[in-house]
Amino acid sequence: KSDKGKRIMDWKAASGIPWNIVLLFGGGFALASGFKESGLSLWFGNQLSFVGNYHPIIIIAIICFMMTFLTELTSNTATTEMLLPVLAGLSVSIEINPLIFMLPATLSASMAFMLPVATPPNAIVFGTNRLRVIDMAKNGLMLNLIGVIIITLVTWFLGTYIFDIQTDVFPDWGHIK
Numbered sequence: 001k002s003d004k005g006k007r008i009m010d011w012k013a014a015s016g017i018p019w020n021i022v023l024l025f026g027g028g029f030a031l032a033s034g035f036k037e038s039g040l041s042l043w044f045g046n047q048l049s050f051v052g053n054y055h056p057i058i059i060i061a062i063i064c065f066m067m068t069f070l071t072e073l074t075s076n077t078a079t080t081e082m083l084l085p086v087l088a089g090l091s092v093s094i095e096i097n098p099l100i101f102m103l104p105a106t107l108s109a110s111m112a113f114m115l116p117v118a119t120p121p122n123a124i125v126f127g128t129n130r131l132r133v134i135d136m137a138k139n140g141l142m143l144n145l146i147g148v149i150i151i152t153l154v155t156w157f158l159g160t161y162i163f164d165i166q167t168d169v170f171p172d173w174g175h176i177k
Helices: 011-015 019-038 040-047 049-053 056-070 076-094 099-108 120-127 133-162
Strands: none
Touching: 019 040, 019 076, 040 049, 040 076, 049 076, 056 076, 056 099, 056 133, 076 099, 099 133, 120 133
């Protein structure tokens, strides 16, 4: 008998797929692609070019702080996918190696320790009913701030060495096409 018309998957298998995750990733990738293709990421980067007046370590700290606290309320994947193209545009605008901003942003997206909604592990811990939100928020705030400091310093002192990032030279591969 021919395989023509035979289904790849039945409804039982399809209903077991975590579609919310598929849509979250797909939507994030589509949004990031739209930012890049439309030129919006470069435009945003140009709008933020005034931060080029600050020392790169200050910009890194601001990025870490922003990402850490944004991901307390939003998906770390979606936030990262949305902001990395903007950081790439900013890097082009102020002519600095994009890795110096994108690496700490990516790492900081995983530093959400304050709220139960921030990550599934936070929700699991909160679900034990042994912690109150205020307890998580107080302790998580300290962990978030420590994370911002560590990621900023590691990026500046170790990341530039490991990834051979020269902050005064814009790499040829860094241009947004």
